[in-house]
Structures are given as structure tokens and as C-alpha cells.
Amino acid sequence: DAMVIQNPxxxxxxxxxxxxxxxxxxxxxxxxxxxxxxxSQAPKLLFHYYDKDFNxxxxxxxxxxxxxxxxxxxxxxxxxxxxxxxAMYLCATSRDNGLTxxxxxxxxxxxx
Amino acid sequence: xxxxxxxxxxxxxxxxxxxxxxxxxxxRGSQSFFWYRQYSGxxxxxxxxxxxxxxxxxxxxxxxxxxxxxxxxxxxxxxQPSDSATYLCAVRPGGTSYGKxxxxxxTILTVHP
Numbered sequence: 001d002a003m004v005i006q007n008p009x010x011x012x013x014x015x016x017x018x019x020x021x022x023x024x025x026x027x028x029x030x031x032x033x034x035x036x037x038x039x040s041q042a043p044k045l046l047f048h049y050y051d052k053d054f055n056x057x058x059x060x061x062x063x064x065x066x067x068x069x070x071x072x073x074x075x076x077x078x079x080x081x082x083x084x085x086x087a088m089y090l091c092a093t094s095r096d097n098g099l100t101x102x103x104x105x106x107x108x109x110x111x112x
Numbered sequence: 113x114x115x116x117x118x119x120x121x122x123x124x125x126x127x128x129x130x131x132x133x134x135x136x137x138x139x140r141g142s143q144s145f146f147w148y149r150q151y152s153g154x155x156x157x158x159x160x161x162x163x164x165x166x167x168x169x170x171x172x173x174x175x176x177x178x179x180x181x182x183x184x185x186x187x188x189x190x191x192q193p194s195d196s197a198t199y200l201c202a203v204r205p206g207g208t209s210y211g212k213x214x215x216x217x218x219t220i221l222t223v224h225p
Binding site: 042 | 116120144146148153154155156157158161200204212213215216217218
């Protein structure tokens with residue numbers, strides 16, 4: 001089945017230790033998104049890729065970076081995680097000019 | 113004013129009743145509207161999308177859109193305990209591209225037997 005896959009599902013890191021979260025998709029969608037969702041809050045868009053074009057949200061901290069080496073994969077790098085970065089990180093995809101976003105299962109990040 | 117507002121609830125309804133979830137948005141140019149369901153600790157799952165004024169029905173779910181009032185709602189008929197979740201309203205604001213969405217903070221729905 002076509003799907004959006006995120007790894008790992010749970011990630012524990014230490015304060016200041018870089019961490020990378022991955023997302024892959026078999027939907028062949030052009031657009032990939034990264035959201036941060038804290039407890040009882042709305043998902044907050046961090047950035048998205050349209051093909052290789054990177055689009056950063058204005059209020060996304062510099063601590064967050066992303067890479068998309070090919071259509072299928074997208075990575076979220078957190079260079080120096082702080083306690084406030086503990087959250088669920090959601091990857092989503094949508095088809096070219098499509099509006100429906102399909103979410104992966106998420107990665108829950110814990111910062112110690 | 114938040115761009116997309118929802119009553120956080122919790123909304124509690126008995127099994128078999130109709131649950132009514134509401135959402136208002138601030139951008140009058142918004143074009144597309146979505147309802148996602150999110151179980152605790154899980155990712156959002158699309159339930160309904162609606163683009164035109166009026167009602168759209170899919171099984172037990174009905175989405176209603178009123179662009180003049182900047183209001184979108186979701187009705188769940190014959191509510192089941194398995195419907196207990198957080199329901200997120202998402203709006204595609206006018207003038208944005210690539211399906212960028214703005215989410216409300218969600219309404220917690222509890223269906224009790």
C-alpha cells in the first residue's frame with residue numbers, strides 16, 4: 001500500500017545533541033511537509049518542499065533544517081535540541097497542486 | 113485573533129447522538145477546508161474535505177461550509193465510542209500555494225456508552 005513512513009517512531013536525545021528524523025513516501029507526491037505538534041496544540045508547519053524547492057516558514061527557528069535528497073525521502077535535522085523542542089514531528093505529503101495532505105505516523109521526540 | 117478557531121471542548125455526547133463540531137476562520141479568501149481526526153498519540157487522519165458552500169455528506173459525517181459567515185462545521189451522526197478523538201479543522205488560506213494548511217487547535221470529542 002502507498003504510504004508515508006516515518007522513522008524512528010520514538011526518539012530520545014540529549015540536550016544539545018543533534019538528531020535527524022526521516023520521512024519516506026511511496027505516493028510519489030511532489031510536496032513534502034514537516035510539522036511540529038506539541039501537546040494539545042495544533043500542528044505547526046516548519047517548512048515544506050515542492051520538488052527540490054525549499055520553503056521555510058518565517059518563524060521556524062534556525063535550529064531546524066531539512067534535506068530532500070530525492071522525491072521519496074525528506075529529513076528533519078535539529079542541530080541543537082532544547083527542552084522546548086520535545087514534540088511530535090509529523091511528515092505529510094500532497095500531490096502536485098493537490099490540496100489533500102496525507103500524514104505519516106509521526107516521530108515523538110523526547111529531549112533529556 | 114487566531115486564523116482558525118475551534119472550541120477546545122471537551123465535547124461529550126452519548127452513544128448514538130449527533131456530535132456537532134464547529135470552526136471559524138479569519139481569512140475571507142480561504143478556498144479549501146478539511147476535517148482531520150487525531151487519536152491520542154497518533155497522526156491526523158483526513159475525514160472530509162469541502163470546497164463549496166453547503167453540505168457534503170460521507171457516511172455518518174457531514175461537513176457544512178458557509179463562506180459568508182466564515183464558518184465550517186462537522187456533524188457526526190450515530191456517534192460511536194470509537195469516534196472519541198480530537199478533531200482538527202484545517203483551512204487553506206487564500207493566496208498560498210502547494211496546499212499549505214493552517215490548523216485549529218482541535219476539539220476533543222468524547223462519546224460515552
